Amino acid sequence: MANFESLPNRKGTRSVKWDRLEEMFGSKDVQPMWVADMDLEIAEPIKTALSERINHGIFGYTVTDEQLNDTVRKWLVKQHNWDIDPGWLIYSPGVLQTIHMTILTQTNPGDKVLIQTPVYHPFHSIIKSHQRELVTNPLIYQNKRYTIDFEDLEEKFKTGIKVMLFCSPHNPVGRVWLKEELTHILELAEKYKVLIISDEIHADLIYDPFKHIPLGSLDSAISEQIISCFSPTKTFNLAGLQASYAVIPDQELRNEILASFAKYGLNSLNTLGITGLEAAYQYGEEWLEQLKQLLKINRKLVEDTFTNREEIDVVHAEGTYLIWLDCRKMNLKQSELKAFMEEKAMVGLNNGITFGQEGRGFMRLNIASPTSYIKRGLDKIIVALDQL
Incomplete structure (x- = not known):
């Protein structure tokens, strides 16, 4: 226990x-x-795995491999009914780093990036730090519950939004988006050619009877234009180990983001981050x-x-x-x-x-x-x- x-x-x-x-x-x-x-x-199994790795006594350069990819794939299948191609995975120290690199590679200064406020505060600062134009689609708050203002979202998309930074489940309002809501977002994104970065770091922390649906798991004409970001760090209290991954089906998009990680020297995880990620998903x-x-x-x-x-x-x-x-x-x-x-x-x-x-x-x-x-x-x- x-x-x-x-x-x-x-x-x-x-x-x-x-x-x-x-x-x-x-x-x-x-x-x-x-x-x-x-x-x-x-969890004790994660502590044990980390202790064993430490007791090994060597902390040289460490790689992610097919075994780790398969562990992540199995987790997404079991927890979220999403069977991905392991080749779609990239790893990074954190979800925010993936967002940074995507903004850098897929937009230019002055491009419009949309968020749904109130929302996780680094979303604001990342967009501004790269000199992109911050556009908000405020959520509607009624009867102690938040919903998406789709009429306003479409009007904002019409202005030439390049990227939508989506929070699912939503931090801080705690919404777990319904399939109908997710589908509507995808329809609008397809219509106005908007790339979506979906931050799903809280995906495993859901209360019954709600169910998290990965945005990228839905059948959509733009499914390859979705960057889905996950991590075990919120789920298993491992934030200090700095390990996350993104699911990016489009090879060209994936390679561009990987190249940006390499350019800024962020193209590898630390040894204990890999160990913690794998142990969490296998035994947690x-x-x-x-x-x-x-x-x-x-x-x-x-x-x-x-x-x-x-x-x-x-x-x-x-x-x-x-x-x-x-x-x-x-x-x-x-x-x-x-x-x-x-x-x-x-x-x-x-x-x-x-x-x-x-x-x-x-x-x-x-x-x-x-x-x-x-x-x-x-x-x-x-x-x-x-x-x-």
Whole structure:
């Protein structure tokens, strides 16, 4: 059984989440519930595989091979009913690096790249850092649920969008997109000749009865113009090992992106990243099922905590371990909301405004921790609300 009851001591480990508290929130006493990694120990089989590799004592150059490709293929078949050609795979240190390289190779400065806000904040910065034009297709928020504004999406596509950067499942709003929604996106992308980069890093973290459908698995005339990005790092808490992969059916597109990785010296994974990826997909399924049960409990705890509170609404997460809190009824400016959480409640959450203007009045909460730890943070928020 996985140990999800005790909170590991991560202080002094150069943890972004725990060792940057004063820098991020102005106090070392703030309870961190922000950056998207887990306060949970990884699966024992992964620890064993990493230990065995370390005990080997040699860390020379390491390659990805057909065995690793086959492991990834089997995972995608079993988890997502998608049987890919292993030749479609490329590996990189992270999904964001793949997005960077795709933007570099498939667009030019001034080209339009579309995102659906509020969305993972690096999407914004990547587009701007390469001097591309950022175009937004804001999601529609009604009855504590987000949907896609397809009318607006088509109008934006008409303006000459070159690339759509798609988040599936969506971070931070927690939507797991339906087949009908995905099909509609593909129809519009075909009509207006838009390349899609689909960030599916949270694909394995889905709550029943929802089901993740890889965008690239759907039968479409533009299926070869989809770059599908995956990684075991969110699923199995391996972010520090830096290992991801992308499924790119089109050979020319794949080769262009690989050439860009090589140009910038990012064309290989580290040894332990490869080891962790393979072990996770071969032996981590039981741990993952236990994790999803924990996340279901923690999600319910968050929703139950705010059920009878007028100040905060909880957006029901269909996937990911991130909860999007609608705090607009508190009638605070964003700076005041941030100060309330950090200085009154003493919890460190992600500031909603970093996900786009549509995140104003929202905060993002990470529930991938022991239930007792989540309860402690929620209790702090409730006490602070009572003192408003």
